[in-house]
Amino acid sequence: MTCFSSLCIKKTASRPKHAPEVDDEVSGISNISMYTYKELQMATASFSADNKVGEGGFGSVYKGVLKDGRLAALKVLSAESRQGLREFLTEIKVIASVEHDNLVKLYGCCAEGKHRILVYGYLEKNSLAQTLLGDGHSGIQFSWFTRRKICIGIAQGLAFLHEEVKPHIVHRDIKASNILLDNNLTPKISDFGLAKLLPPNLTHISTRVAGTAGYLAPEYAIRGQLTRKADIYSFGVLLLEIVSGRPNTNRRLPLNEQYLLERVWECHEHGKLETMVDASLNGDYDVEEACRYFKIGLLCTQDVPKLRPSMSVVVKMLKHETNVNDKISRPGLLSEFMGLKNERDEKPKRDKNQEDKPMLKNSFYTESSGSGKVDDSSSSFRLVTSHATMTFNSIYDRSN
Numbered sequence: 001m002t003c004f005s006s007l008c009i010k011k012t013a014s015r016p017k018h019a020p021e022v023d024d025e026v027s028g029i030s031n032i033s034m035y036t037y038k039e040l041q042m043a044t045a046s047f048s049a050d051n052k053v054g055e056g057g058f059g060s061v062y063k064g065v066l067k068d069g070r071l072a073a074l075k076v077l078s079a080e081s082r083q084g085l086r087e088f089l090t091e092i093k094v095i096a097s098v099e100h101d102n103l104v105k106l107y108g109c110c111a112e113g114k115h116r117i118l119v120y121g122y123l124e125k126n127s128l129a130q131t132l133l134g135d136g137h138s139g140i141q142f143s144w145f146t147r148r149k150i151c152i153g154i155a156q157g158l159a160f161l162h163e164e165v166k167p168h169i170v171h172r173d174i175k176a177s178n179i180l181l182d183n184n185l186t187p188k189i190s191d192f193g194l195a196k197l198l199p200p201n202l203t204h205i206s207t208r209v210a211g212t213a214g215y216l217a218p219e220y221a222i223r224g225q226l227t228r229k230a231d232i233y234s235f236g237v238l239l240l241e242i243v244s245g246r247p248n249t250n251r252r253l254p255l256n257e258q259y260l261l262e263r264v265w266e267c268h269e270h271g272k273l274e275t276m277v278d279a280s281l282n283g284d285y286d287v288e289e290a291c292r293y294f295k296i297g298l299l300c301t302q303d304v305p306k307l308r309p310s311m312s313v314v315v316k317m318l319k320h321e322t323n324v325n326d327k328i329s330r331p332g333l334l335s336e337f338m339g340l341k342n343e344r345d346e347k348p349k350r351d352k353n354q355e356d357k358p359m360l361k362n363s364f365y366t367e368s369s370g371s372g373k374v375d376d377s378s379s380s381f382r383l384v385t386s387h388a389t390m391t392f393n394s395i396y397d398r399s400n
């Protein structure tokens, strides 16, 4: 990681025009390029629909060719997520200073007038959501070897954000659509739009919950407690998705099979974890290792955050450099809190030691009706509580 103060800003051909105070902010940015809006218009044929590659919670993403010939993904922040210039540039400084082989590279940004655009390196092979968990038309074969490499790569990228970047960064939105793949199928964690620096003396922030339903750690969704352990929970869910080839939620399945984490836990309890491994591997994988990965996923999603291993330990476990603790207790299942299982008319089964956990008596959620898709690994919902000290909205989200 590079220190902010030692960096110098790269100028593109023509500098955007800013007010003097903005120029002060801009000159504090380093190591990235500031693009003019016109330049980015040219790169994307005026942000044409043909060049649009996706849409997320923060706005649209376009594919573009920069003047130097590099392919880029341009994230045009929507009006709602558009921050003031100062906040935007503060975030940019953070993103630009963090570089790792398993993190998507930020080339630069545009902050001209009302425009807020992030310019990232373009990743041809798209996201795990669209390939591994998508409709099967990506043409990519995810062998066990590749999946192993992807799991380890994501874990390394996250361990870097959590443990090497100072002050550490909690990503807040680890999910399959934020894992992009390069031509060698090396995974790159994307979307630091939500990432904020945690001051070293603060262990959690409880004002606003971001993240996608199926990946949300219960303590984060319910109490707004944001620590690195919330990312580790999301990573655990992602790990289960990669090994099983299944999205975390699948409404096409019978009700008792819809939630992947719950299914994996049940299979673990019955000693038949191997039945959850992706059938499309046609048995061509190391059974012992695949079950080991499921157990690591279960450890990462333990209900009690303290029981979840740190990401550097997870990396070691994935690489067989340390043992995987066989004492795994019940994972934290948000669905039990959220009433997601009302249809089943089933009382949540809670461990005795978890009885003192506050339940959200005055909360409700509504599922988004926008996507219309049955398979939904990132179900949209909105959670509002009327607890005096807690009012937070989960943002979201997307349908692909």
Ligand SMILES: Nc1ncnc2c1ncn2[C@@H]1O[C@H](COP(=O)(O)OP(=O)(O)O)[C@@H](O)[C@H]1O
Residues within 6 Å of the ligand: 053, 054, 055, 056, 057, 058, 059, 060, 061, 073, 075, 104, 120, 121, 122, 123, 124, 126, 127, 130, 177, 178, 180, 190, 191, 398
């Ligand atoms: N750097 C990139 N290279 C290639 N495609 C990208 C890149 N960044 C984002 N995308 C595509 O744009 C889509 C929308 O991205 P985003 O706005 O971050 O929303 P989300 O992560 O919720 O899908 C992604 O799902 C992915 O398909």
Ligand SMILES: [Mg+2]
Residues within 6 Å of the ligand: 056, 177, 178, 190, 191
């Ligand atoms: Mg994203």
